[in-house]
Amino acid sequence: MQKNEDYRALEARYYMPAFTRDTMLVRGEGSRVWDADGKEYIDCVAGIAVCSTGHCHPAVTRAICEQAKRLIHCSNLYYVPGQGELAQKLVERTGMAKAFFSNSGAEANEGAIKLARLATGKKRFIAFTHGFHGRTLGTLAVTHKPAIREPFNPLEPGCTFVEYGDLDGLKKAMNSEVAAVFVEPIQGEAGVITPPDGFLDGIRESCDRHGALMIVDEVQTGMGRTGKWLAIQHTRVRPDIVTLAKGIASGFPMGALLARDGLEFHKGEHGSTFAGGPLACAAALATLKVIDEVMPQIPGKAERFRAGLSKHHPRVRGLMVGISVGERCPGVQKRCAEKGVLINCAADGNIRLVPPLVITPEEIDQSCAAIRDALQ
Numbered sequence: 144m145q146k147n148e149d150y151r152a153l154e155a156r157y158y159m160p161a162f163t164r165d166t167m168l169v170r171g172e173g174s175r176v177w178d179a180d181g182k183e184y185i186d187c188v189a190g191i192a193v194c195s196t197g198h199c200h201p202a203v204t205r206a207i208c209e210q211a212k213r214l215i216h217c218s219n220l221y222y223v224p225g226q227g228e229l230a231q232k233l234v235e236r237t238g239m240a241k242a243f244f245s246n247s248g249a250e251a252n253e254g255a256i257k258l259a260r261l262a263t264g265k266k267r268f269i270a271f272t273h274g275f276h277g278r279t280l281g282t283l284a285v286t287h288k289p290a291i292r293e294p295f296n297p298l299e300p301g302c303t304f305v306e307y308g309d310l311d312g313l314k315k316a317m318n319s320e321v322a323a324v325f326v327e328p329i330q331g332e333a334g335v336i337t338p339p340d341g342f343l344d345g346i347r348e349s350c351d352r353h354g355a356l357m358i359v360d361e362v363q364t365g366m367g368r369t370g371k372w373l374a375i376q377h378t379r380v381r382p383d384i385v386t387l388a389k390g391i392a393s394g395f396p397m398g399a400l401l402a403r404d405g406l407e408f409h410k411g412e413h414g415s416t417f418a419g420g421p422l423a424c425a426a427a428l429a430t431l432k433v434i435d436e437v438m439p440q441i442p443g444k445a446e447r448f449r450a451g452l453s454k455h456h457p458r459v460r461g462l463m464v465g466i467s468v469g470e471r472c473p474g475v476q477k478r479c480a481e482k483g484v485l486i487n488c489a490a491d492g493n494i495r496l497v498p499p500l501v502i503t504p505e506e507i508d509q510s511c512a513a514i515r516d517a518l519q
């Protein structure tokens with residue numbers, strides 16, 4: 144079998160160097176993963192909030208394998224096994240009206256941009272500083288980070304960026320030409336940044352006043368991550384469109400767009416070859432069942448992280464944890480890995496923990512101990 148070292152050489156020669164990485168993970172079980180050299184880790188990255196049910200959850204693996212024996216692909220020219228059931232279950236859990244599937248978070252947000260433009264007949268968008276909505280050309284246009292957006296200017300749709308949390312700024316930027324406001328209820332890529340109280344309600348009001356849609360990007364915060372199906376469900380805000388991806392199918396590529404009553408794509412307005420295919424739907428249906436079971440445990444697990452890391456002032460929202468450590472971040476990440484715990488440096492020197500929702504109390508304690516050590 145390949146070792147980490149062999150793989151470095153192979154990639155250096157044949158793979159485009161768009162990532163910073165030096166370890167290959169070859170196996171996972173629950174919240175544990177093993178690298179190519181056989182080293183074991185507790186995985187507080189979980190594919191960046193993707194492996195919600197842990198690695199290779201038996202129910203998810205079984206659902207994928209069983210579906211793979213029956214039908215792997217059939218095209219959206221036909222009803223797809225599991226697609227309607229999954230749409231129903233997502234709609235019931237989120238209070239939205241209809242679903243449409245995609246293969247990724249960016250694609251779900253592309254769908255949201257298209258739907259907002261179709262529904263409002265308007266073209267301008269508002270999004271927030273430090274927000275992240277994807278790397279396709281459309282979603283980059285509403286993604287703030289200049290370093291990843293500006294090389295691709297000019298971008299469509301036109302977007303105005305307002306300081307995250309600044310309702311006055313939003314009021315100034317809003318006008319009757321705005322199709323929609325894109326917002327993450329908690330900013331994930333920025334490092335688990337939470338908005339001030341009332342911010343999301345304020346966006347809703349402002350959108351209503353100007354006939355704009357409110358698009359809530361729950362690609363990272365959704366699917367139980369914060370202890371509810373959607374982070375927005377911790378507020379009274381009813382969004383027009385919600386997007387999901389990451390944790391939706393335990394690592395099988397999938398995204399979803401959920402819309403309120405009356406907002407939908409009509410014949411020919413949107414589509415995709417692979418989206419919402421039989422394997423993705425089977426993986427997602429099995430994932431939903433597991434999340435239904437673990438959801439009640441999430442507040443307790445969150446408290447355990449909060450207590451274990453209290454000295455370092457963590458921002459804890461369910462199983463999303465951010466700690467500001469500044470430029471020490473890469474070093475802390477490296478020391479944690481040496482101690483057998485995978486963590487991730489999000490933007491601006493913020494450690495981000497987004498472990499599987501099935502992480503055990505013992506694994507939380509071990510992770511916190513390693514992080515405390517690494518931060519000494």
Ligand SMILES: *Cc1c(COP(=O)(O)O)cnc(C)c1O
Pocket residue numbers: 246247248249250252275276277278327331332360361362363364388389
């Ligand atoms: C990861 C992420 C995306 C992009 O999802 P991809 O599947 O990588 O395209 C969009 N929005 C948010 C909030 C994310 O965290």
